[in-house]
Amino acid sequence: MRRQDDQPGVVKRQFGHRARLALDSAQAAVLDGQAHAARTTWNLLHDWWLMLPKAQRTLAAADTVIRQGRAELDWLGVLPAQAAQAVLKTYFQAWRNCWEGRAGAPEFKARFRTRMSIDIPQGRDLHVVRVHRRWGMVNIPKLGRVRFRWTRDLPVGRHADKHHKITGARLVKDALGWHIAFRVATLAQAPAPHPGPEVGIDAGITIPLALSDSETAEHEPWLSKKEEARLLHFEQRAARRRGHRKKGERTSRRLHKTYDQIARIRATAKRRRDDWQHKTTTAIANTYGTVVVEALSLGNMTRSAKGTVDQPGKRVAQKAGLNRSILGEAWGRTVELLAYKLASRGGTLAEVPAPGTSQECWQCHTVTPDSRRNQAEFVCNNPACGWEGNADHNAARNVLHRYRTGHALVPAAGRAVVRRATNGVKPATAR
Template identity: 35%
Template sequence: MLTGRRYRLNLSDEQAARCEEFGRVCRAVWNTGLEQRRAYRRRGAWVNYRQQAAELAESKSEHEWLNAAPGHCLQQTLVDLDKVCRTHGTWKVRWRSARRWEPSFRLPEGNKMLIERLNRRWGRVRLPKLGWVTFRISHPLGGVVRSATVSRDGNHWYVSFVVDDGKTTPKEHAWPDSGVGVDRGVVVAVACSDGWMRDRRFTTRGEIKRYRRLQQKLARQKKGSASRRQTLAAMRSISGRERDRRADFCAWTAHRLTERNALVVLEDLRTRNMTRSAKGTVEQPGSNVKAKAGLNRSILGKGWRQLATALKGRARYSGTTVVEVPAWFTSQTCSACAAVDPGSRESQARFRCTHCGHTMNADVNAARNILAAGLAVTACGDLDAGRSVKQEPAGNREELLLQPTY
């Protein structure tokens, strides 16, 4: 089974500069390849990976700066571009901006990487055109390396290995008759049908105040100045801690739910559509733009989609089935008598059925309705949510070479 392992690198100044250069070259190849694909689409034609890879090899003799990065990193960039264009369409793929995109590059040939453990805390890996690079062993590697991705996050560099740990998904869960419905909210992050509720603050009040002061300071600074870069680095440090706490919360919750339940049912929430900005302006009378912006921050801050991804990834090791059901009327339906009435939800946390008088926590009531919908789906044999798998990019180039040319 393929899984991911992420470690923090300890780069020298020369190695960090080379990684920055590799990232710039890969970004230029991505943007050039995307522009070429869009130019072909304007003429009603199509260009695939095989043609772009051949043109990249020819361009190396004319543009010396392309030879600064490892060749298979550039080819893998075109592989990733080809995949995302086929999946989402050429016009929906985003450019890689020099200001907003963090430098990264992928090394697809994991069998050529040498990894050694130096001591209990440190190890090293030999990467093309970088030599030996030390990294902090925060957890065991636990398998055969298939590929690696080097990326920068804030002020630090990280390496992410795709590892084949040799494990397989169990045919049956340890508790085959167990199941739970999960309701994701903005007040309480996770509420389960068995009454278990879990929430956590990902930022402290001090960090929120400091981040606002840094935003005000940033607005007064000149673009491109050294002080502005220092302010941005401080802001990234705060947001990075928030992101790490959210990831830890989602991973811990996913582990607990999948280890104890053979069936986990979620609402099929389209967070991208739910967090779109309201129409109008803040100054416009009767506009709810400000309130909608606050709701959007609360939704994104709880990590709804990240929790669903963590559940599907962790379910591979426990044999848990993860099902997503429609979210229609789950918060307005009584879990006892199935009566639907918007007035039954008296507040954010209290549900009182207007038909039978059943009273309980509103989020737990919604979670029970979600579980009932999931049990109905599994009884019909319609599992519309598949388990996530890790991407193995090493063999993509050979497969793409067999595809027909359009």
């Protein structure tokens, strides 16, 4: 959020909303062509940039080259002009991020490994209207009017003005089809401090989220037994077909089809996980004023145990399964969702050091050997204490205790990890 200087107590809020498009096969083919044209525009621009001397690499020269290419190549001209300009701006921004140390250098976009997307930079071109309770209509350049699933109120019609409007959109394709992500800017009252209590959260596998007040947030497996069996079947089929492919030979259409079937099942699991995360984090943000989480290093936690040729690792398969479970829970995304949802409600998200929270007793705050009997049970071996209870709730209470005793993390740059209402910006897939 950004505070408006001319309107005290009012903040400018920018967020996104993603909705599913209802396309027939012909419309989907048109968007596929535009997305491939956008990807090719990026690749041609990248080659042009690397071939020219540094003195000739200018935005004006790149714009001239793109205009000439769209005029001479019909298959490149299917991309709307504003979408082509958006590719150019994104490419130049990628180099700025590289020069400023925020990202690596831009790279070539491969056909089958690149996410297909098309940018619509101006909201006035969309002409969004609501048809009825479940569906809306949006205008897509060079395609026309298309229906989309209406799942959230948008500033359209009489509800839209210069302060409340759709500023643009991006068309994105995943394994389940084409979606549109609207960019929305509105004005809202600055949130008052959240009156809710403080809570610590411990993230785990058996219990996804354990709270310090003995509450839990759990979910069913993302895929049913039948879906897991289908996924395993397609993965085995893909492995067999890869075995018949010779080195350097192009991937067959049958193998690509199998890859698509695998991607659709995994996309279904991801969508269910996102839905659960949104609902769970919204409930937590509505209930608690301060949420404390562990500062987990997921990269280190999910590092492979293979080792080296000279020193091979142990229990590699078991560690690989644990890594898949950790990555499947997407703890980092849960923290991101909590950050902006708490910020928009006047709440606070804080992070504390993670080491030792599972081995420490929350009652006497001593660490004794073998206190954690198993995944679910904690028994303090201190003779003066002897507390017994759920191990995850014990860790969550330790997390909250560390925050209350002043152990909230502060990075070296001096910016506190505590995230408050002044820096919450909702990501494009938020609800």
